[in-house]
Amino acid sequence: MSEVAIQIRGMNKFYGTFHALKEINLTVQKGDRIVICGPSGSGKSTMIRCVNRLEEHQAGVIEVLGTELNDEVGNIDVIRRDVGMVFQHFNLFPHLTVLDNCTLSPMLSRKVSQAEAEKTAMMYLERVKIPEQAEKFPGELSGGQQQRVAIARALCMKPEILLFDEPTSALDPEMISEVLEVMVELAQDGMTMLCVTHEMGFARQVADRVIFMDKGEIVEEGPPEDFFNSPKEERTRTFLQQILSH
Amino acid sequence: MTALDHAEIRAMGPSLTESLRRRYFSSPGNTAISLVGGALLLWIVWTVLNWAVFKSVWTTPDGTSEVCKGIDGACWAVIHQRGRLIIFGLFPYEEQWRSTLACVAMLITAILSCVPWFWNALRLAMLWVVGFAIFYILMRGGFLGLLSVRPSEWGGLTLTVFIYAAGILVGMPMAIAFALLRRSELPVISGFIAGLIDGVRSLPLITILFAAALIMPFILPGWLQGDKIWRVIFGFGLFFAAYQAEIIRSGIQALPVGQEEAAKALGMSYFHRTTRIILPQAFRNALPPTINQFVITFKETSLVVIVGFFEVLASGNAAYGSGEWSFAYVEVYVFVGLIYYVFVFSLSRYGAYLERRMRVGQH
Numbered sequence: 001m002s003e004v005a006i007q008i009r010g011m012n013k014f015y016g017t018f019h020a021l022k023e024i025n026l027t028v029q030k031g032d033r034i035v036i037c038g039p040s041g042s043g044k045s046t047m048i049r050c051v052n053r054l055e056e057h058q059a060g061v062i063e064v065l066g067t068e069l070n071d072e073v074g075n076i077d078v079i080r081r082d083v084g085m086v087f088q089h090f091n092l093f094p095h096l097t098v099l100d101n102c103t104l105s106p107m108l109s110r111k112v113s114q115a116e117a118e119k120t121a122m123m124y125l126e127r128v129k130i131p132e133q134a135e136k137f138p139g140e141l142s143g144g145q146q147q148r149v150a151i152a153r154a155l156c157m158k159p160e161i162l163l164f165d166e167p168t169s170a171l172d173p174e175m176i177s178e179v180l181e182v183m184v185e186l187a188q189d190g191m192t193m194l195c196v197t198h199e200m201g202f203a204r205q206v207a208d209r210v211i212f213m214d215k216g217e218i219v220e221e222g223p224p225e226d227f228f229n230s231p232k233e234e235r236t237r238t239f240l241q242q243i244l245s246h
Numbered sequence: 247m248t249a250l251d252h253a254e255i256r257a258m259g260p261s262l263t264e265s266l267r268r269r270y271f272s273s274p275g276n277t278a279i280s281l282v283g284g285a286l287l288l289w290i291v292w293t294v295l296n297w298a299v300f301k302s303v304w305t306t307p308d309g310t311s312e313v314c315k316g317i318d319g320a321c322w323a324v325i326h327q328r329g330r331l332i333i334f335g336l337f338p339y340e341e342q343w344r345s346t347l348a349c350v351a352m353l354i355t356a357i358l359s360c361v362p363w364f365w366n367a368l369r370l371a372m373l374w375v376v377g378f379a380i381f382y383i384l385m386r387g388g389f390l391g392l393l394s395v396r397p398s399e400w401g402g403l404t405l406t407v408f409i410y411a412a413g414i415l416v417g418m419p420m421a422i423a424f425a426l427l428r429r430s431e432l433p434v435i436s437g438f439i440a441g442l443i444d445g446v447r448s449l450p451l452i453t454i455l456f457a458a459a460l461i462m463p464f465i466l467p468g469w470l471q472g473d474k475i476w477r478v479i480f481g482f483g484l485f486f487a488a489y490q491a492e493i494i495r496s497g498i499q500a501l502p503v504g505q506e507e508a509a510k511a512l513g514m515s516y517f518h519r520t521t522r523i524i525l526p527q528a529f530r531n532a533l534p535p536t537i538n539q540f541v542i543t544f545k546e547t548s549l550v551v552i553v554g555f556f557e558v559l560a561s562g563n564a565a566y567g568s569g570e571w572s573f574a575y576v577e578v579y580v581f582v583g584l585i586y587y588v589f590v591f592s593l594s595r596y597g598a599y600l601e602r603r604m605r606v607g608q609h
């Protein structure tokens with residue numbers, strides 16, 4: 001039987017009086033590949049940011065890899081080490097080389113030796129097809145290359161789960177495919193993935209489940225063939241028409 | 247004409263006489279201004295050289311100011327005769343070699359800590375512990391057969407360099423701590439630090455030095471008082487820290503939130519996020535105002551005279567203060583000014599070097 005990676009039950013999130021997430025329920029098994037889509041402001045980024053506690057929820061339960069995230073979590077850093085994240089704006093560390101970006105946290109947080117960390121880093125940089133950029137600084141790379149470095153950096157922590165927060169939204173069109181290619185390969189290798197993205201082609205190709213969110217709620221959830229071919233909810237149909245019409 | 251010819255012409259550029267003509271003599275009006283301006287410049291250079299070099303007296307054979315009677319130029323003999331007072335203050339004459347070595351030790355320590363190889367906590371700490379130990383042993387004496395010299399007798403350039411280095415060394419860790427604590431999520435802590443910074447900034451440095459030198463002995467228990475010089479250095483460091491903390495905080499605020507989030511998402515601890523991601527970038531952002539603060543602080547060391555320390559400027563005043571040399575105050579001030587200039591200009595150039603160095607990789 002597959003293990004539960006993430007369990008969210010009745011989760012609510014407020015910004016002041018604004019109700020950002022309403023009664024979210026979601027179960028993610030290990031190896032699941034889930035795509036989350038929805039109009040901007042629908043709370044999809046906020047939801048995955050709650051999974052590694054970059055945002056705190058106010059009500060309900062979030063369990064990640066068997067540990068409940070709340071104020072009693074002894075050390076949230078320990079859980080974050082098993083939950084990688086790739087950001088819309090890459091967020092590479094500009095004062096460090098590509099290689100140092102990849103080796104810093106494994107060496108500091110996982111106490112991996114430098115030689116070992118560099119070996120792992122080069123392996124993942126090869127996997128995202130930019131080993132030759134290892135000695136450069138992030139500012140010297142294109143957007144697509146930076147995002148692939150960011151993926152390699154997350155992988156170097158050997159996480160159980162990877163969160164993607166609109167990883168291709170800040171990229172020029174010609175660079176989107178090189179990042180998606182890497183993500184597809186990861187998905188095929190069995191990585192547990194939660195992707196907030198508008199790349200519906202990617203969703204069709206790799207997702208086990210597609211989740212549609214609107215106004216802080218999960219409106220509809222299902223396998224991609226059902227989701228795209230016979231959406232049940234009116235809001236989903238409207239969204240799909242808008243996003244697929246061009 | 248081919249494109250290549252154009253490129254060649256551009257590479258050669260106009261000749262020197264041609265570019266001079268274009269820049270300064272392009273019209274009768276410009277020619278007139280250039281001529282008048284050039285003549286004025288020549289006159290100033292000539293007058294200064296005349297005073298400082300051609301008509302000046304450099305040494306005094308008999309140790310009196312007789313040689314300077316009736317000359318038009320500078321009387322540098324005052325520096326020859328009284329220079330040691332400016333550099334060493336009231337430090338005992340026979341022991342001044344110690345003050346020289348101590349000053350050199352402090353300068354070497356400061357210069358070495360500018361070398362990138364020393365830029366990690368352990369090496370910097372070792373360097374400064376050794377530097378201060380050498381300085382203190384040499385200056386204080388009282389053992390190893392060295393004559394004991396109380397800090398109240400320290401003075402001159404050596405004292406200036408010491409108060410500056412020690413003040414910054416005490417102040418910088420405080421500044422970093424203030425900047426970080428002021429960003430604390432606990433309102434009690436951030437509020438307290440904000441109040442402290444505002445409080446210290448609202449007081450003139452002189453007030454703080456007075457309080458450190460004269461009032462603290464009434465408040466602190468005897469074992470905590472230490473020598474006056476340490477209390478003054480602490481006050482000086484606190485004043486520096488209040489300003490530097492806000493400079494560091496501005497550097498932190500300028501960072502995109504994504505930097506801290508990315509470090510969090512990688513599971514890095516608060517300590518590692520702060521020391522490896524936030525502070526290195528914050529210092530980069532805040533480099534120009536930091537150098538500014540270092541320069542201002544160097545010049546502020548002259549205020550310690552108010553609590554009875556004869557740093558380089560006060561020693562300069564004493565150097566022409568005796569009736570015999572009282573006419574030579576311009577020469578003394580020029581000399582002391584040159585000392586300040588050498589220090590501050592070196593700092594500025596070092597700042598420029600750092601900016602160039604840090605620009606690498608930040609496109």
